[in-house]
Amino acid sequence: MVYHLLMTVGTDLVNTQLQRVPKYPELKLGVVNADGEELSxxxxxLRGxxxxxxxxDEIPNYVKVINVPGGRNGFNMFGGMSTGFMEQGLNDKFFKERAKFLRTWGGSELLCFRISNDSRVLAKNVSVCLVIRRDVGVAVDNTNDYFPDIPSKQKSQRYDFLQPNSIPSYDIKRGHSDQEYIFTxxxxxxxxxxxxxxxxxxxIRADRNTFIRATTYCDDLPEPISKExxxxxxxxxxxQIMxxxxxxxxxxxxAILDNAVMDGYLGRRAEKEFNKYQHESQEHLPD
Structure with missing residues (x-):
């Protein structure tokens, strides 16, 4: 009788404990802006x-003329005419690149995504599909660069032929159809x-409202989780830029960039990168 009582109570206790264990993982998709703030x-x-x-064709090239002091009758000491010459190494497309930067980044946003598993169950083989309509005025892409290069007066010193060919690795991959942007x-x-x-x-840059359809998949869920x-x-x-x-x-x-690009994001990012550099430059670690 005691044995039967123990077995019955033990079985009931096990069943009760099993019922308390969640059958499925609890997955939540979150969206984070460029400043790392989770959007509720x-x-x-979109900011900016x-x-x-x-x-x-109305934007002039960037030039900087250095005048050479002339001698008597307009000639310099080397026997040439006292005119001037272009400074070498300048980026003659500087003004045009500024215009392109503002046109591209004004009113845009960088979005990251988070998946949280709020349960006590492992979630296996999770994936997310993000779909946006390809409407006029809406542009979407994937990028690993959180700090876009601001145009410079100097030509960039890049020697790509010295660097091994490398293909960027994206964990959010881009695709599209005729009607939609599709990211996985x-x-x-x-x-x-x-x-x-x-x-x-x-x-994402949009001059009109649009929607992101997000679908989360998991092998352990009976059906995908959809959110818009x-x-x-x-x-x-x-x-209007003049x-x-x-x-x-x-x-x-x-000041123009602060108004146009994510409400001053570039300045905040520059400060963050500078603080990171200062910390790393003073961080002495063993080899």
């Missing part, structure tokens, strides 16, 4: 301001109680 709800507000720029993120297994964040970001995010275009007025703006000095142009 189902709405994604859309920029319109002058036609390319193969997350893999997600341990219980952990969070996985994409290394690749989604670049509304992407809201920036509420700032369109900024040629004089493209010729502005660095401080004035930085």
């Amino acid at each position: 709800g189902d709405s994604i507000q 301001a859309i920029c319109t720029v002058p036609p390319e 993120w193969d997350v893999g297994d997600v341990q219980a109680g952990t969070v996985v964040e994409s290394k690749t970001a989604m670049f 995010y509304q992407v809201k275009a920036t509420t700032k007025e369109i900024t 040629v004089s703006d493209l010729k502005a000095d660095d401080a004035e142009f930085s």
